[in-house]
Every structure is written in C-alpha cells, then in structure tokens.
Amino acid sequence: MNxxxxxxxxxxxxxxxxxxxxxxxxxxxxxxxxxxxxxxYGPKQVDLLQQILFYRExxxxxxxxRSLLKSPNFNFRDALTxxxxxxxxxxxxxxxxxxxxEQTLAAQKGAIQMTDHEKFDAFKKExxxxxxxxxxxxxxxxxxxxxxxxxxxxxxxxxRADYEKTQAIxxxxxxxxxxxxxxxxxxxxxxxKAAALHRQWLFFFWPEGTYSKExxxxxxxxxxxxxxxxxxxxxxxxxxxxxxxxxxxxxYTQQN
Amino acid sequence: MNxxxxxxxxxxxxxxxxxxxxxxxxxxxxxxxxxxxxxxYGPKQVDLLQQILFYRExxxxxxxxRSLLKSPNFNFRDALTxxxxxxxxxxxxxxxxxxxxEQTLAAQKGAIQMTDHEKFDAFKKExxxxxxxxxxxxxxxxxxxxxxxxxxxxxxxxxRADYEKTQAIxxxxxxxxxxxxxxxxxxxxxxxKAAALHRQWLFFFWPEGTYSKExxxxxxxxxxxxxxxxxxxxxxxxxxxxxxxxxxxxxYTQQN
DNA sequence: CTACCCCTTAACGTTACGTCAAGCTCAAGT
DNA sequence: ACTTGAGCTTGACGTAACGTTAAGGGGTAG
Numbered sequence: 001m002n003x004x005x006x007x008x009x010x011x012x013x014x015x016x017x018x019x020x021x022x023x024x025x026x027x028x029x030x031x032x033x034x035x036x037x038x039x040x041y042g043p044k045q046v047d048l049l050q051q052i053l054f055y056r057e058x059x060x061x062x063x064x065x066r067s068l069l070k071s072p073n074f075n076f077r078d079a080l081t082x083x084x085x086x087x088x089x090x091x092x093x094x095x096x097x098x099x100x101x102e103q104t105l106a107a108q109k110g111a112i113q114m115t116d117h118e119k120f121d122a123f124k125k126e127x128x129x130x131x132x133x134x135x136x137x138x139x140x141x142x143x144x145x146x147x148x149x150x151x152x153x154x155x156x157x158x159x160r161a162d163y164e165k166t167q168a169i170x171x172x173x174x175x176x177x178x179x180x181x182x183x184x185x186x187x188x189x190x191x192x193k194a195a196a197l198h199r200q201w202l203f204f205f206w207p208e209g210t211y212s213k214e215x216x217x218x219x220x221x222x223x224x225x226x227x228x229x230x231x232x233x234x235x236x237x238x239x240x241x242x243x244x245x246x247x248x249x250x251x252y253t254q255q256n
Numbered sequence: 257m258n259x260x261x262x263x264x265x266x267x268x269x270x271x272x273x274x275x276x277x278x279x280x281x282x283x284x285x286x287x288x289x290x291x292x293x294x295x296x297y298g299p300k301q302v303d304l305l306q307q308i309l310f311y312r313e314x315x316x317x318x319x320x321x322r323s324l325l326k327s328p329n330f331n332f333r334d335a336l337t338x339x340x341x342x343x344x345x346x347x348x349x350x351x352x353x354x355x356x357x358e359q360t361l362a363a364q365k366g367a368i369q370m371t372d373h374e375k376f377d378a379f380k381k382e383x384x385x386x387x388x389x390x391x392x393x394x395x396x397x398x399x400x401x402x403x404x405x406x407x408x409x410x411x412x413x414x415x416r417a418d419y420e421k422t423q424a425i426x427x428x429x430x431x432x433x434x435x436x437x438x439x440x441x442x443x444x445x446x447x448x449k450a451a452a453l454h455r456q457w458l459f460f461f462w463p464e465g466t467y468s469k470e471x472x473x474x475x476x477x478x479x480x481x482x483x484x485x486x487x488x489x490x491x492x493x494x495x496x497x498x499x500x501x502x503x504x505x506x507x508y509t510q511q512n
Numbered sequence: 513c514t515a516c517c518c519c520t521t522a523a524c525g526t527t528a529c530g531t532c533a534a535g536c537t538c539a540a541g542t
Numbered sequence: 543a544c545t546t547g548a549g550c551t552t553g554a555c556g557t558a559a560c561g562t563t564a565a566g567g568g569g570t571a572g
Binding site: 010011013046050051053054057058059077080081083084087088090091094095097098100101102104105165168169196199200203204211256 | 266267269302306307309310313314315333336337339340343344346347350351353354356357358360361421424425452456459460467512
C-alpha cells in the first residue's frame with residue numbers, strides 16, 4: 001500500500017507540514033518521489049512513523065528520536081532511563097518555581113490585608129530605625145554621613161511593592177543559604193545563588209552607585225566580625241550562616 | 257550614576273546580548289544614546305531591570321513581563337495566580353509523562369528478563385493462537401480468509417521490540433479508558449486518546465492497508481455485541497468498558 | 513602611535529512546526 | 543476538451559530568548 005502525504009497524515013493524525021518537516025530533517029524520508037514530484041510513502045514508512053510518534057509521545061526530541069532509530073544498536077532502555085532522569089529534573093525545577101510563586105503570593109496576600117497605609121509607613125520607619133540602630137555606625141564609618149542619609153531616604157521611599165520584593169528576595173536568599181549550609185559548600189550553586197540574591201537585596205537599600213564588589217565583600221566580612229550582624233544571620237538559620245554567606249560572597253565577587 | 261551596557265550587565269549578572277535584546281523588544285530601553293552611539297543606562301533602568309529579572313526568575317515570559325510593567329494598573333496578584341495555575345498544569349503534564357516512561361521502562365525490564373528467545377517465540381505463538389480462537393471467526397467473516405492469514409503472519413513477524421510496543425500502547429490505552437470511565441464521557445480527552453491509541457494498536461495487527469475509519473468503528477461495535485470481546489474489556493477494567501471504547505471510537509472516527 | 517578592550521549593527525542558529533504564497537498536478541463534472 | 547477544486551510542490555517568515563560570530567568604529571593607557 002502506498003500513500004500520498006495527505007493520506008499518511010490523515011492515517012497518523014499529524015499534519016502534512018509535519019511530514020514534510022520530517023523529510024527535511026532526515027527523520028522520515030518518503031519511499032520515493034514520483035514523476036510529478038509527489039512524495040510516496042510505503043508500509044515501511046508507516047511503521048517508522050508509528051515509532052517516531054511513539055517516542056514523540058514520551059517527549060523525546062526529534063533529534064533524539066533520529067539517533068534512536070538510526071543507530072543500529074539503539075539501546076532503548078538506556079535512552080529511556082536517561083530520559084526519565086531529565087524529566088524528573090525538570091519536574092523538580094518546576095516544583096521549586098511553584099513554591100517560590102506560592103511564597104510570593106502568600107507574602108502578597110499578607111500585605112494586602114495590611115491595607116492600613118499608616119501601618120505600612122510605620123513599619124517601614126520602624127525598620128529604618130532598627131537598621132539605623134544596628135548598622136548605622138558601621139555604615140557611617142565606611143561610607144560617610146551623606147551615604148547613610150541617602151540610604152535612609154531610599155528606604156523610606158520604597159514603594160510597598162518594592163518592599164515586598166525585598167522581603168521575597170531575602171526569603172529566597174535564606175532558603176538558598178540554608179541549602180548551602182547543608183552542603184557545607186560556599187562554591188555550590190545554592191551558595192552562589194544566595195550571594196547573587198544578597199547583591200540584589202543590597203540594591204534596594206544602598207544608594208545609587210554605592211555598590212561595588214569590594215563593598216559587597218567588605219559588608220560580608222562585617223557580617224562575621226560584628227556579633228550583631230552575626231546573630232541576625234545565625235539565629236535566622238543556624239550557627240555559621242554568616243560565615244557561609246561571607247565565603248559565598250567572596251567567591252561570588254571574585255568570579256563575577 | 258550612569259552605566260555602560262557592560263557595567264550594567266556585570267551589575268545585574270546578565271549578558272550584554274540580553275540587554276541589547278531587551279532594548280530591541282522594547283522591554284528595557286537605555287536612558288539615552290550618547291554621541292558615539294553607546295547605550296547609557298541610568299538608575300531608573302537599573303530598577304526596572306531588577307524588576308524584570310525578578311519576574312523572569314518566576315518563569316514569566318518576557319512578553320508577560322512587558323505587559324505587567326507597562327500597564328499602569330498591573331495586577332500583580334492576578335498575574336501571579338494565573339501564572340501559578342499554568343505552572344501546576346505543566347507539572348501535572350510532566351508527571352503524566354514520567355508515569356508513562358516508568359511504565360514503558362517497567363515493561364521493558366520485564367521483557368529483558370525473558371531472555372529466552374524460544375520463550376518469546378512461544379509466547380507470540382500462544383497469543384496468536386488465542387487471538388485466532390477468540391476472534392478468528394469474526395474477522396474471517398468480515399474480511400475473508402486472506403486477510404486473517406496475513407494478519408497472523410504479521411503478528412508472527414513482530415519483532416520483540418514491536419511486541420513490547422504493542423503491550424505499552426495497550427496499557428496506556430487501558431489507562432486512558434479507565435479515566436474516561438470515571439468521567440463517564442466518551443468525548444473527553446482521555447477517551448479520545450484511548451481511541452487514538454486503539455487505532456495505533458490496530459496498526460500492529462491488521463494487515464497493511466486494512467485500516468479504515470469504518471473498519472475501526474465496526475470493530476468497536478463488535479466489542480459490544482460479542483460477549484467474548486466485551487468480557488475482555490470489561491474484566492480488564494470495569495463493566496461498561498467495551499461500550500465506552502465503542503462510543504469513544506465512534507466519536508473519534510467521525511471527527512478525524 | 514598602537515595595543516587592547518568596549519561599543520555598534522547585522523545575521524545565523526536553536527525547536528518543531530503553523531501559516532501563507534505562488535505555482536504545478538490530478539480527478540471529476542460539464 | 544475544458545474548467546474547477548482539491549492536493550501537491552518549494553520557499554520563506556514567525557515563534558522565544560538569547561548565544562555566537564563577524565565586521566568595523568570608539569576610548570584610553572603605555
């Protein structure tokens with residue numbers, strides 16, 4: 001039995017474009033081309049297409065399918081196992097994403113309930129005062145009066161949306177830092193992510209143009225040297241959190 | 257503070273290509289272009305980029321991000337909720353895929369243990385005989401002696417890999433049929449999937465060129481009319497399975 | 513003055529097709 | 543025989559989000 005492209009496409013439930021594409025990429029060539037230039041498919045091609053669609057269902061890429069079908073010693077099981085790993089990895093990534101979105105959503109909801117504008121303003125001011133109390137002197141010493149004034153102004157000027165972003169960033173940073181501490185590796189992906197998030201976080205609080213790799217690394221060192229900083233990080237996670245962050249930031253600023 | 261493209265890219269941890277691309281698609285334009293044609297970014301752009309990257313982390317598409325940031329009444333919560341739904345759907349799809357792969361893998365493993373070539377041959381012959389016993393007469397009546405002979409020959413000629421494929425297809429078909437029965441809807445996606453898989457399955461057993469929508473629908477009717485067919489499907493799933501398959505195939509053949 | 517780094521635009525490559533567009537072929541009805 | 547309409551062909555653009563050359567101008571430090 002021979003089929004035209006349309007007949008085969010109807011049979012298999014794919015578009016003619018798909019069949020032409022498969023021809024083009026050497027995945028499924030027609031048996032022959034007739035005098036009018038029409039593609040003619042035979043039973044072998046029907047079988048092959050069947051197999052192709054089977055693999056496609058399993059979300060193999062066409063390139064992978066081509067390899068599988070063309071290599072004479074196609075190792076179905078290894079390919080499947082490998083494929084399985086990839087799918088699992090994808091799923092885990094998706095789950096992480098979903099968690100992050102849910103957290104952001106939860107933070108958002110909490111904020112919405114806090115409709116009282118005054119409350120929010122007060123909260124910001126409180127944070128600012130706290131910040132001032134805690135780190136004011138250090139920052140002042142390092143960057144001077146003007147810088148700290150500008151920083152305070154910037155924090156006071158944060159919109160509610162921005163404020164929530166800082167919270168989300170800080171939260172994610174803590175999560176990555178936590179993972180890094182389990183791995184006990186400041187060069188791990190999680191640790192580096194934490195360092196990157198920490199930088200992002202700083203951008204919200206440092207006056208424009210203040211950021212530099214040196215300042216970042218310096219601040220991280222301060223986290224270890226000053227017990228007030230240290231305790232902030234260590235009590236939020238576990239002992240050694242400040243050190244881990246410092247080490248991660250050191251690697252981060254050297255590499256980027 | 258102003259930044260060149262490289263400075264901003266270092267600051268934010270993205271490539272310069274990315275920034276040029278964002279310029280190109282109107283997502284993030286530089287503050288101005290200087291005399292030499294260089295892009296110059298200011299603090300506003302730094303903030304914007306920060307936001308863009310925040311959304312990007314959550315796997316929003318750039319198009320969505322643009323909408324979010326450009327629309328004055330950007331509803332962050334609705335967007336997040338919507339986005340959350342999509343991610344969940346994706347995850348469920350992935351999970352289904354993973355299950356299918358695992359089943360195929362399991363079937364594959366079972367087959368591998370059956371290394372005895374004779375055994376496999378015997379098994380095929382047994383199936384063939386069973387098939388012959390069960391449905392021989394009906395198929396003979398409908399399609400004639402030659403057809404049934406060719407069908408038997410085709411089944412006997414199945415490679416082990418092909419045989420395993422038929423098993424996998426049949427299994428997946430049963431799963432979809434099961435879901436369709438829970439929904440009690442022969443037009444549902446699951447039911448139509450089952451019908452499509454059933455067609456795929458037939459291609460392995462029917463002689464070349466035998467398939468037609470009419471034959472397919474006819475066979476499905478036979479599944480209901482003949483108690484031996486009916487029991488095969490009903491005992492593998494639940495009472496009414498044969499009817500569900502028939503209805504699904506009817507809709508399927510009419511629509512495709 | 514010359515390295516050398518940074519900047520620009522242009523354009524191809526990636527994945528798996530969908531969607532025209534222009535033009536040739538085939539089967540059927542008048 | 544001729545027309546019509548369906549089916550076939552190749553070619554080429556569009557999609558997402560950049561990575562990667564390539565060719566050529568700008569800026570600065572030795």
